[in-house]
Amino acid sequence: MLGAGPGDRGSYGDGASERFDARRRGDRSATLRRPPALDRAGRPRYAHGVPDLGRFISAPLVKRTALDAGYHVLQFGLDEALVALPGQFVMMRGEGWGTAPLLPRPMSILDSGRELSVLVKVAGVGTARMASCPLGERFELLLPLGRPFGALPAEHTAVLVAGGVGVAPLVCLAERLAQRGTAGVVSLYGGRTARDLPLVERLAASSTLEIATEDGSRGTQGRVTVLVERLLERARAEGTNVMLFTCGPHRMMAAVAELAARFGAPCEASLEAPMGCGYGVCLGCPVAKKAGGYLYTCVDGPCVDASVVDWTREVFA
Amino acid sequence: MLGAGPGDRGSYGDGASERFDARRRGDRSATLRRPPALDRAGRPRYAHGVPDLGRFISAPLVKRTALDAGYHVLQFGLDEALVALPGQFVMMRGEGWGTAPLLPRPMSILDSGRELSVLVKVAGVGTARMASCPLGERFELLLPLGRPFGALPAEHTAVLVAGGVGVAPLVCLAERLAQRGTAGVVSLYGGRTARDLPLVERLAASSTLEIATEDGSRGTQGRVTVLVERLLERARAEGTNVMLFTCGPHRMMAAVAELAARFGAPCEASLEAPMGCGYGVCLGCPVAKKAGGYLYTCVDGPCVDASVVDWTREVFA
Amino acid sequence: MTRALELSVEVGSVTLKNPVLTASGTFGYGLEHGAYFDVAELGGVCTKGLSVEPRAGNAPPRIAETASGMLNAIGLANVGVEAFCNEKLPILRERNVIVIPNIFATTVEDFVRLAARLDREPGVTALELNVSCPNVAHGGLEFGCDPAAAARVTRAVRAATSLPVWVKMSPEAGDIRAVGRACEEAGADALTAINTLRGIAIDAEKRRFRIHNKTGGLSGPALKPIALRIVWELSRAVKIPVIGIGGIATARDAIEFLLAGATAVQVGTASFADPLAPKKVLTGLESYCREHDVLPRDLIGSLSPR
Amino acid sequence: MTRALELSVEVGSVTLKNPVLTASGTFGYGLEHGAYFDVAELGGVCTKGLSVEPRAGNAPPRIAETASGMLNAIGLANVGVEAFCNEKLPILRERNVIVIPNIFATTVEDFVRLAARLDREPGVTALELNVSCPNVAHGGLEFGCDPAAAARVTRAVRAATSLPVWVKMSPEAGDIRAVGRACEEAGADALTAINTLRGIAIDAEKRRFRIHNKTGGLSGPALKPIALRIVWELSRAVKIPVIGIGGIATARDAIEFLLAGATAVQVGTASFADPLAPKKVLTGLESYCREHDVLPRDLIGSLSPR
Numbered sequence A, B: 001m002l003g004a005g006p007g008d009r010g011s012y013g014d015g016a017s018e019r020f021d022a023r024r025r026g027d028r029s030a031t032l033r034r035p036p037a038l039d040r041a042g043r044p045r046y047a048h049g050v051p052d053l054g055r056f057i058s059a060p061l062v063k064r065t066a067l068d069a070g071y072h073v074l075q076f077g078l079d080e081a082l083v084a085l086p087g088q089f090v091m092m093r094g095e096g097w098g099t100a101p102l103l104p105r106p107m108s109i110l111d112s113g114r115e116l117s118v119l120v121k122v123a124g125v126g127t128a129r130m131a132s133c134p135l136g137e138r139f140e141l142l143l144p145l146g147r148p149f150g151a152l153p154a155e156h157t158a159v160l161v162a163g164g165v166g167v168a169p170l171v172c173l174a175e176r177l178a179q180r181g182t183a184g185v186v187s188l189y190g191g192r193t194a195r196d197l198p199l200v201e202r203l204a205a206s207s208t209l210e211i212a213t214e215d216g217s218r219g220t221q222g223r224v225t226v227l228v229e230r231l232l233e234r235a236r237a238e239g240t241n242v243m244l245f246t247c248g249p250h251r252m253m254a255a256v257a258e259l260a261a262r263f264g265a266p267c268e269a270s271l272e273a274p275m276g277c278g279y280g281v282c283l284g285c286p287v288a289k290k291a292g293g294y295l296y297t298c299v300d301g302p303c304v305d306a307s308v309v310d311w312t313r314e315v316f317a
Numbered sequence C, D: 001m002t003r004a005l006e007l008s009v010e011v012g013s014v015t016l017k018n019p020v021l022t023a024s025g026t027f028g029y030g031l032e033h034g035a036y037f038d039v040a041e042l043g044g045v046c047t048k049g050l051s052v053e054p055r056a057g058n059a060p061p062r063i064a065e066t067a068s069g070m071l072n073a074i075g076l077a078n079v080g081v082e083a084f085c086n087e088k089l090p091i092l093r094e095r096n097v098i099v100i101p102n103i104f105a106t107t108v109e110d111f112v113r114l115a116a117r118l119d120r121e122p123g124v125t126a127l128e129l130n131v132s133c134p135n136v137a138h139g140g141l142e143f144g145c146d147p148a149a150a151a152r153v154t155r156a157v158r159a160a161t162s163l164p165v166w167v168k169m170s171p172e173a174g175d176i177r178a179v180g181r182a183c184e185e186a187g188a189d190a191l192t193a194i195n196t197l198r199g200i201a202i203d204a205e206k207r208r209f210r211i212h213n214k215t216g217g218l219s220g221p222a223l224k225p226i227a228l229r230i231v232w233e234l235s236r237a238v239k240i241p242v243i244g245i246g247g248i249a250t251a252r253d254a255i256e257f258l259l260a261g262a263t264a265v266q267v268g269t270a271s272f273a274d275p276l277a278p279k280k281v282l283t284g285l286e287s288y289c290r291e292h293d294v295l296p297r298d299l300i301g302s303l304s305p306r
């Protein structure tokens, strides 16, 4: 089952660029990864391609699909197709919001192209407004932002570990890997109940899926980390290499990172942090590094090497 | 043309009531009018009937009609029929407004019953939101509020003088008078251009209408006060008694009040002032009295004897 | 069905049946609300600021909306203490409303006069000294921003009345804790915080101030973070209770103030948009307490230190 | 087609090509915006506050949204003045960006050190002294709330540099005019007003502060009425120019500040929701000036007295 797929090759160059450099913040001397190489237009080349440069646009909500349990897929009609990579995000804000809510909300990009979509879980005032917003309402979108997921090393199997709304960037990644012919991709998806597994069909369609629910209403009973541990043990027994990609609640990702470290598997996590700006100017989105100092989620992440993060330190109140 | 209609009889009692008393503010010792009599439920009886006691309800927007030049009629679906009198108003606020805009907006009641409607002119952020609000959105409504228009004295002809959006309470009054069989009601309606005469058909249907536009695109060229003066002169010549009811821009009402005084005609004006609460607790809506001190628009008005107001003093910035 | 919850809190020697009051100047004399809910259900009603003589108030415009807030410069329009005692208080008494007259004067002597006058009246629960009104030419911020002056007023009123004395703090004092401590030493039974913060609003088209008085006091949700901070600071600086005010519109807001250290709260501007706001805050607080199996009094200052 | 409008304003001895700047801490080092618009078009860029040594900043969470505003307690995370001079400034110079480094220190000596270091660099237009940061344990409000201390810093920096010195005012000073006048006498070329006002935000469910540092500085539209009032007061209290900041998100906001007496403005928090905000403010100001046939410089303090 865990045959290693061909994988994307890492494509980080080693030339620091002015543009990238300008995005570095003070205490990031021990930067997580080397800056990516640039393409001719000065755009960073990542493992999964070359994303658009950030742009600030206005687009109408064209479709809203309510899923189970307070999840919604929102789709926006873009004038120009967007090239974004799995793990990148958008800062979005309704044009009708006035001065409150004030700040844009970060959302992982689920689908790019002409029809941008995001998966929204109602968490507070901003997401509640998104979830009940009439079609046609325009949003301001700053996108694509952040570092996407990195490369799958050669001879490694991609294992995607999703929790709740964290599934969005992983669906995007699973579909991208499938599209590129990466074989053997596995998804481990956890939720509290069977209703708590938004987009599970899309994940099932693009990867080999295993599910864990805390109440046992679907898949294995228990936390998704049980599946992760079992898989890592099997991989070790079979001698296959695995790379983990994870997005979900802080504690879940912390547990995944811990397992990855224990089993010596590379692991990338898509971080979540409060964000003011999404593009590196407010310094509001730090996540503590093990080595001391901070990562800034919006420009150093959201996708980072999980081993660099000090998972014992809190990010939210 | 100016035959005196039968008119409603004034119905102000003379017993001050506790309830009304409680609504009096400090400096209103020289209260504009005697408080109205109360019906058995303690509700004030006004010239045009007995309105509901104020209530605070939630109702959905069920219809929105865009008229020319930035005017909109908004209609709300009420669970229980509303009894309101011409000149009374509603404080309204979208439930989705969050904390900004913060305050409810005062709007004259155009139609009452199960389907409350108001005529909205886009003036700023709140009215802009009203004018573009999706159907189904719920509003908080505090209503009915304020003193309605007073009685038409016996042997007097009602002359309604409207400017722009000020037409709303006058349409309501014209229709109420028509319904009661009051004959000979005249409306004088002014706007900048022909497009600036919202609800002109309704006024035409319920009264004898004359129009003035500043650009001459409809009716007499000039201000509506030209029509008022002409009418008052004719009435004097014919020996008929006239009572003016006016609502419109401050300057227009000031000019109408001045003409009324000059011709010795009683005149009621529906005042406009910034409002915080609409029910007498913020003291934010004063209008200076000629005799010194202030009227509070929301509880002493909005409909007041125009001769009491010091029209030279400003109400807005 | 549900057992009654013990909602009462102690504000010094006074036990309030619950911690939800209305803020001065935003609820009239407590008589305007009869039709919307029974005001007697509240922990108390702070009246519009009363002065010795009636005041007509400032010229209009007096209010202007700002982002999540509003400015007001009412200028303490009020019926005067005499009319209050003769015309308002009897009705309030009859309705069993808990009344906390808010008093305002430009001299210490007049503060004393007001306190003495109200001391003679039954049906008064405490006095709130407004030494922090930003909208009057004299006697407002002068008293409230200076510890010595605030203490002088407090001491004089303390001596003139047997009623509990609450002193209302200005957010504009450079050192609010010093003002609070000075009032505590001078005999205040509680501090209420905060009054409004002066702001201006401008009409860019007309190039004019939006308010006749030029400056007005900022109130509403915009102010809440500042009010919470001041309540938190004050409640740790003094031993007497602090009553929290500023932008409270929901039960959640009220709970935040209790957690920050307030013993009770006042609902102000929120009543303008929703005349039921104080009542809803009370109901919501009760639900929260049931859900979390906690009493309001246990919430006071119970913020985890982090 | 349309004739160029004379947008420039004089901030003391410096002529800014237009009155729209970015506020410190809300625009990074002016290098993050390359892709959104040409930063060199602005009147100037105030950098993130620079200290002698790099600073990692406060533990998260550092920000929390409030009604029409936000709290931040970044804790002056920055690369340090040396890295700024070596890595940021050369690029800014090359891009012709008008740079106003914002500097922060906990001692007068370190302020002098920072000023002296930046004085050696070409491509610096003025220095902005942050004596008003509410988010650091030392050196923030202590300097900014005390006229004598603020003057001491100003005087020392004034002596250490030939660059124009702008001093950033705290809204928490009890007597801001006194602080402003003291800085003016000590040689400040301009005052910038205002920095943030301390607030707190509480999570009622978790019963915790929303920000690790407990208090954070309030910024955004919620603050605008207070900022306008302070700019208006300050501009009448001193002869040096006042630069207005606080909740500016649109050209209309900027015009209000000019009318209140500001000579230039800074756009802060608005850049978070819209990275084009400063540019849009500039464009909108230009349109307003064309429509009203007026120049920005004529708007300064031109509020009708009422």
Ligand SMILES: Cc1cc2nc3c(=O)[nH]c(=O)nc-3n(C[C@H](O)[C@H](O)[C@H](O)COP(=O)(O)OP(=O)(O)OC[C@H]3O[C@@H](n4cnc5c(N)ncnc54)[C@H](O)[C@@H]3O)c2cc1C
Binding pocket: A089, A101, A103, A104, A105, A106, A107, A108, A109, A118, A119, A120, A121, A122, A123, A124, A125, A126, A127, A128, A165, A168, A271, A272, A273, A274, A275, A297, A302, D064, D065
């Ligand atoms: C890179 C990234 C990608 C994300 N992708 C998604 C996604 O695909 N779908 C989804 O539903 N959610 C996603 N989130 C979380 C989402 O941004 C928050 O749930 C949302 O901002 C909450 O806003 P609110 O107004 O509903 O909540 P409120 O609690 O009212 O928000 C108050 C403030 O806190 C901030 N905040 C609160 N919770 C979070 C959070 N979890 N993360 C960041 N900021 C927060 C808000 O931005 C706002 O400033 C993502 C977060 C990040 C950082």
Ligand SMILES: Cc1cc2nc3c(=O)[nH]c(=O)nc-3n(C[C@H](O)[C@H](O)[C@H](O)COP(=O)(O)OP(=O)(O)OC[C@H]3O[C@@H](n4cnc5c(N)ncnc54)[C@H](O)[C@@H]3O)c2cc1C
Binding pocket: B089, B101, B103, B104, B105, B106, B107, B108, B109, B118, B119, B120, B121, B122, B123, B124, B125, B126, B127, B128, B165, B168, B169, B271, B272, B273, B274, B275, B297, B302, C064, C065
């Ligand atoms: C008794 C009464 C009846 C009214 N009836 C109508 C009506 O039928 N149709 C209609 O279109 N308008 C009516 N108005 C005016 C209407 O209330 C204002 O145009 C509206 O409040 C403006 O809100 P805004 O948010 O669009 O403007 P903004 O300028 O953004 O409002 C800012 C603030 O100023 C206040 N304000 C601004 N202009 C006015 C004003 N003219 N009157 C009162 N407050 C104001 C607002 O309430 C708000 O607090 C009436 C006003 C009163 C007092």
Ligand SMILES: Cc1cc2nc3c(=O)[nH]c(=O)nc-3n(C[C@H](O)[C@H](O)[C@H](O)COP(=O)(O)O)c2cc1C
Binding pocket: B282, B283, B284, C023, C024, C025, C026, C047, C048, C049, C050, C072, C074, C076, C102, C130, C133, C168, C194, C195, C196, C218, C219, C220, C221, C223, C245, C246, C247, C248, C266, C267, C268, C269, C270
């Ligand atoms: C219109 C208005 C009038 C006020 N009048 C008084 C007053 O007379 N005396 C007083 O102490 N405070 C007065 N205040 C201040 C409030 O009591 C309260 O301290 C302030 O508004 C902050 O609370 P809020 O945000 O809940 O309104 C007034 C506030 C408003 C908005």
Ligand SMILES: Cc1cc2nc3c(=O)[nH]c(=O)nc-3n(C[C@H](O)[C@H](O)[C@H](O)COP(=O)(O)O)c2cc1C
Binding pocket: A282, A283, A284, D023, D024, D025, D026, D047, D048, D049, D050, D072, D074, D076, D102, D130, D133, D168, D194, D195, D196, D218, D219, D220, D221, D223, D245, D246, D247, D248, D266, D267, D268, D269, D270
């Ligand atoms: C995230 C953030 C960081 C800030 N950092 C600084 C700083 O380093 N130095 C400084 O003088 N002011 C700093 N400020 C204050 C702003 O420059 C400005 O004075 C304040 O935010 C008010 O303006 P605004 O409402 O437009 O944001 C910061 C503000 C924010 C929101």
Ligand code: FES
Binding pocket: A274, A275, A276, A277, A278, A279, A280, A281, A282, A283, A284, A285, A296, A297, A298, A299
């Ligand atoms: S969100 Fe502003 S720096 Fe990351």
Ligand code: FES
Binding pocket: B274, B275, B276, B277, B278, B279, B280, B281, B282, B283, B284, B285, B296, B297, B298, B299
């Ligand atoms: S609007 Fe509040 S008293 Fe009239």
